[in-house]
Amino acid sequence: MKINRRQTLGLLGSTAVLACPNILSAQEGPINVSALYDLSGGLDVYGAPIVDTLKFAVAEQNRNGGLLGREIELKVFDPQSNMQLYAQFGRQTVLADKPAVVFGGITSSSREVLRPIMRQFNTLYFYANQYEGGVCDRNMFATGVTPGQTVEKLVDYSTKTFGKKVYIVAADYNYGQITANWVRKFTADQGGEVLAVEFFPLDVTDFKTAISKIQQAKPDYVWSALVGGAHISFYRQWQAAGMHRQIPLSSTTFAGGNEHVILTPEECNGFMVCQNYLQEIDTPQNAAFVSAFHKMYGADYPYITELGVGAYQGFKLWAKGVEQAGTTDRMPVIEALETGVSVDGPSGRVQIDPQTHHTIMDVHIARVQDGGLVPVETFSQARPVDTAMSCDLIANPADTTQYVIEL
Amino acid sequence: MDLASILTIEILGSVAVLVLISIGLAVVFGMMKVINMAHGEFLMIGGYVAIYAKNWAGLNFWVSSLVVAPLCVGLLGLALEWLVVRHLYGRMIDTMLATWGISLALIGAMTMLVGNTTTGISTPLSSVTIGAYSVSGYGIYLICLALAIFVLLYGLFRFTAFGLQARATTQNADMVAALGGNPRRIYSMTFALGAALGGLGGAALAPITGVIPTIGATYIAKAFITVISGGGAVIAGNLSASLLFGTVGQVFTYLYTPVIGEVALLVAAVVLIRILPKGITGRFFRRSI
Numbered sequence: 119m120k121i122n123r124r125q126t127l128g129l130l131g132s133t134a135v136l137a138c139p140n141i142l143s144a145q146e147g148p149i150n151v152s153a154l155y156d157l158s159g160g161l162d163v164y165g166a167p168i169v170d171t172l173k174f175a176v177a178e179q180n181r182n183g184g185l186l187g188r189e190i191e192l193k194v195f196d197p198q199s200n201m202q203l204y205a206q207f208g209r210q211t212v213l214a215d216k217p218a219v220v221f222g223g224i225t226s227s228s229r230e231v232l233r234p235i236m237r238q239f240n241t242l243y244f245y246a247n248q249y250e251g252g253v254c255d256r257n258m259f260a261t262g263v264t265p266g267q268t269v270e271k272l273v274d275y276s277t278k279t280f281g282k283k284v285y286i287v288a289a290d291y292n293y294g295q296i297t298a299n300w301v302r303k304f305t306a307d308q309g310g311e312v313l314a315v316e317f318f319p320l321d322v323t324d325f326k327t328a329i330s331k332i333q334q335a336k337p338d339y340v341w342s343a344l345v346g347g348a349h350i351s352f353y354r355q356w357q358a359a360g361m362h363r364q365i366p367l368s369s370t371t372f373a374g375g376n377e378h379v380i381l382t383p384e385e386c387n388g389f390m391v392c393q394n395y396l397q398e399i400d401t402p403q404n405a406a407f408v409s410a411f412h413k414m415y416g417a418d419y420p421y422i423t424e425l426g427v428g429a430y431q432g433f434k435l436w437a438k439g440v441e442q443a444g445t446t447d448r449m450p451v452i453e454a455l456e457t458g459v460s461v462d463g464p465s466g467r468v469q470i471d472p473q474t475h476h477t478i479m480d481v482h483i484a485r486v487q488d489g490g491l492v493p494v495e496t497f498s499q500a501r502p503v504d505t506a507m508s509c510d511l512i513a514n515p516a517d518t519t520q521y522v523i524e525l
Numbered sequence: 526m527d528l529a530s531i532l533t534i535e536i537l538g539s540v541a542v543l544v545l546i547s548i549g550l551a552v553v554f555g556m557m558k559v560i561n562m563a564h565g566e567f568l569m570i571g572g573y574v575a576i577y578a579k580n581w582a583g584l585n586f587w588v589s590s591l592v593v594a595p596l597c598v599g600l601l602g603l604a605l606e607w608l609v610v611r612h613l614y615g616r617m618i619d620t621m622l623a624t625w626g627i628s629l630a631l632i633g634a635m636t637m638l639v640g641n642t643t644t645g646i647s648t649p650l651s652s653v654t655i656g657a658y659s660v661s662g663y664g665i666y667l668i669c670l671a672l673a674i675f676v677l678l679y680g681l682f683r684f685t686a687f688g689l690q691a692r693a694t695t696q697n698a699d700m701v702a703a704l705g706g707n708p709r710r711i712y713s714m715t716f717a718l719g720a721a722l723g724g725l726g727g728a729a730l731a732p733i734t735g736v737i738p739t740i741g742a743t744y745i746a747k748a749f750i751t752v753i754s755g756g757g758a759v760i761a762g763n764l765s766a767s768l769l770f771g772t773v774g775q776v777f778t779y780l781y782t783p784v785i786g787e788v789a790l791l792v793a794a795v796v797l798i799r800i801l802p803k804g805i806t807g808r809f810f811r812r813s814i
Contacts, residue, residue: 158636158640158642160643162642163642163643198641290784317782319783319784323735324734327779327783330528330658347642347643350643350645351734354645354732355661355733357647357648358650358652359652360651360653361652380645385647
């Protein structure tokens with residue numbers, strides 16, 4: 119049989135087309151981004167606002183022409199505040215949707231469920247919450263604040279303003295335990311004294327004994343690292359026992375789930391918080407962000423939370439990394455982000471720290487006032503110093519440890 | 526001295542909470558020997574009714590929690606008794622299974638209606654100062670409420686015609702029927718009373734704990750432990766078991782942590798049931814109501 123040149127070319131061409139239908143369709147189709155956040159159960163106070171801002175971020179990106187000329191499609195999963203469902207949905211989405219990046223996890227326990235799964239399936243993972251710090255993993259980027267950025271500042275402020283004696287109430291899981299240790303360390307650094315630390319499982323709603331113990335210990339202020347819907351009872355009972363006017367309270371978790379909107383002003387006015395983002399931040403970027411956000415969700419949207427903005431800024435950082443890499447493939451995007459990518463977000467400048475995969479950003483101490491957070495003191499471009507003490511991904515790229523503070 | 530009175534109030538507060546969650550179950554179990562697995566959901570619905578009657582209908586909290594919630598949940602109990610429970614009298618395992626099904630259905634229905642999320646209202650009443658301490662006035666109100674429930678229930682069972690017939694029906698339903706009573710009606714009234722007490726308890730606790738469709742599960746275990754340990758006599762059994770467990774739980778919570786308090790309560794229950802298999806009133810106060 120004789121085959122001429124024209125036939126050969128035609129044959130080769132058609133074989134090539136037949137052999138790679140997947141590649142072709144993948145290049146044309148949308149980029150999948152998965153989000154796993156609790157939209158029900160005790161942690162929905164945090165999850166619902168995060169998903170709202172992620173949807174907003176994706177809509178904004180698509181309106182501006184998508185990413186690398188492709189649409190972005192957000193796949194949202196609700197693990198219902200249940201760790202088993204985090205594992206199930208995490209595996210399901212990386213296998214079925216092949217997302218370019220996964221945003222997910224609110225509590226540190228859920229992050230520790232997702233992190234190994236994302237590594238196993240070579241999927242880039244963004245954890246956008248404030249947390250206890252120390253996770254050193256090249257596959258993960260943490261775009262929330264850590265104790266070195268917030269707890270330290272708020273402990274300093276509280277010790278100077280309220281006094282040296284602190285009583286800690288905290289949620290009983292890795293976040294609460296480790297954060298309590300940071301409060302201990304920073305208090306000791308200030309020459310202060312931790313009178314007692316008490317831990318409460320996430321489903322505890324009865325705090326009357328804890329409140330009498332606090333009255334008995336007579337601290338200068340109370341530190342709360344309480345988490346979730348059930349623990350909101352603490353603040354109600356604190357006010358019901360008449361303690362709110364007597365002993366000040368500082369917290370880096372309060373307001374993360376819009377507790378300051380759920381509770382009445384009488385129950386929480388005057389609490390001190392420390393966050394990366396406040397809706398009250400007075401910059402043109404934030405004004406534009408808030409007005410665009412309100413256009414999408416209505417001006418009566420409760421309060422845009424720090425956790426929500428953390429996810430928004432995390433998404434922006436990832437998108438910038440993808441643009442810089444020119445692809446959504448995992449390693450090129452990680453390498454692009456590791457050049458120290460930064461965005462000007464609603465909270466100000468947010469930059470990836472290559473050594474820790476955490477972020478350098480502004481933090482604000484604020485006072486709860488009538489359903490809002492009034493800025494009191496601002497710290498520009500705080501570095502994740504806590505994680506940087508033990509984590510160096512440039513020297514040890516294969517590290518996957520979470521370093522915790524030793525006392 | 527201040528501390529002692531504060532501790533006493535807190536112990537009585539824990540006892541009151543146990544009474545509020547378990548008294549409805551105790552009435553149904555003690556008078557009818559029906560194990561109502563849906564009791565936790567009666568509490569949950571009572572809480573929701575109280576919150577929505579206040580927030581939506583704009584009712585005063587006291588009206589919504591003391592009148593509307595027990596009324597609504599009592600009617601629900603009446604309906605469920607007529608639809609399901611009355612067909613299963615005398616078949617204890619079947620009743621448990623059926624009421625468990627009702628419990629799951631009620632959780633599902635409430636989750637569809639309001640979502641799986643915690644709803645709460647502010648605690649009414651201001652604080653009460655005792656020496657250097659202050660306690661929640663609402664906590665003291667709960668103690669008074671539990672006491673009032675006991676007094677009213679005692680009056681109902683001891684001094685009314687319904688109470689007499691209900692107690693007689695517990696002992697011998699056929700004889701009541703032979704004497705012209707109507708055990709059928711007595712049973713359905715008693716079940717509705719148990720449900721209404723559940724609704725009242727759930728509504729009273731809503732400002733402290735908030736309400737979520739699955740909150741019944743956190744109540745039901747303690748309610749059962751209290752009722753079973755109390756034994757057959759509704760009021761004396763419930764009062765003695767609540768006093769015992771409330772004290773044990775609260776003292777250990779105070780000395781250690783809330784987790785140890787829970788463990789101590791459960792250990793006390795296991796030991797008690799081992800020593801007194803028929804509950805406290807199986808041996809003591811046997812002739813009481």
